[in-house]
Amino acid sequence: MKKLILFIFLGCLVVFYACSKDLEPNDKTAESYLEYKDSPGAELHPEYKDLSDSRKTKSDKSEANNGSVSPNAEKTVYLTFDDGPTSATTDILDTLHQFNAKATFFMLEPSMRESPEVVDKIVEQGHAVGLHGVTHDINHFYKSEQSALKEITTAQETLQQITGVRSNLIRTPYGSVPYLTKSYREVLNSNGFKLWDWNVDSRDWSLSSDQYLDTVIGQIEELVNAGVTPIILMHDKQNTAEHLSILLNYLSEHGFQTKKIEENTQPYNFNCYQRCHRISIQE
Ligand SMILES: [Zn+2]
Numbered sequence: 001m002k003k004l005i006l007f008i009f010l011g012c013l014v015v016f017y018a019c020s021k022d023l024e025p026n027d028k029t030a031e032s033y034l035e036y037k038d039s040p041g042a043e044l045h046p047e048y049k050d051l052s053d054s055r056k057t058k059s060d061k062s063e064a065n066n067g068s069v070s071p072n073a074e075k076t077v078y079l080t081f082d083d084g085p086t087s088a089t090t091d092i093l094d095t096l097h098q099f100n101a102k103a104t105f106f107m108l109e110p111s112m113r114e115s116p117e118v119v120d121k122i123v124e125q126g127h128a129v130g131l132h133g134v135t136h137d138i139n140h141f142y143k144s145e146q147s148a149l150k151e152i153t154t155a156q157e158t159l160q161q162i163t164g165v166r167s168n169l170i171r172t173p174y175g176s177v178p179y180l181t182k183s184y185r186e187v188l189n190s191n192g193f194k195l196w197d198w199n200v201d202s203r204d205w206s207l208s209s210d211q212y213l214d215t216v217i218g219q220i221e222e223l224v225n226a227g228v229t230p231i232i233l234m235h236d237k238q239n240t241a242e243h244l245s246i247l248l249n250y251l252s253e254h255g256f257q258t259k260k261i262e263e264n265t266q267p268y269n270f271n272c273y274q275r276c277h278r279i280s281i282q283e
Helices: 002-038 046-054 058-064 089-098 109-114 116-124 145-163 182-190 211-225 238-253
Strands: 076-084 103-107 128-131 231-235
Touching: 076 089, 089 103, 089 116, 089 238, 103 109, 109 116, 109 145, 116 128, 116 145, 128 145, 145 182, 211 231, 211 238, 231 238
Parallel strands: 076 103, 076 231, 103 128
Antiparallel strands: none
16 A cells, blocks of 8 residues: 555656756746847847847836736827937828827937927927937947936936926837846936837838848837737938828728827836846957
């Protein structure tokens, strides 16, 4: 009898061991992915790489944007445009106006000084304005917590001088991962800034013609199926402007409402996991 009990006990141990082994590959999927993301070869151009941040893990989604993520949320979409104002911005504004769409522009300080009338127009047409720093140079912006803060506050002051709007919305150059470490985030946060990344990468910087629309629409559908509000990264580029109406048509036909980011909208930003690190001088 004792032998039988021992045999059953050992059998249970074997089954338990086998089951725990089975779990490992799933657990490691996310890790392997992060390892891939963390490898130097994967960091081709961080601002443009991160569509997969929205696909990565469920916890990332729920943690990232409590304010606008809900399975039953109305179909809201945030259009965001970086690196402006440029010569394409007026065309973008005209197209947005045709569709009565609202967007958020994360602007560079020197470009604002160059085209203050365009910055004014963005505000007059009811869009949100945010800050993207001064140099757009990784080595300058991320050199220290204070250099990042200085670029952002300089942009904030210029925007306020031009428009009278004091914005706390920021998007750091190339997105917050990997160089915006915890201490940088704390400094920006304690100065009242709201950090915004994205979960749809249009790749409009590299895709020619209207190809960027296919990638955007594909990602939107995936996010909406997962109950996540899309935040689309685009740029003030001529190609983006020329094909924007097709995207806005799609959004309109599929019942989406474009919204600008408000100061009190719960920010969405990338989770560092183990990916964030201070920039080195050589980089
Ligand atoms: Zn940028």
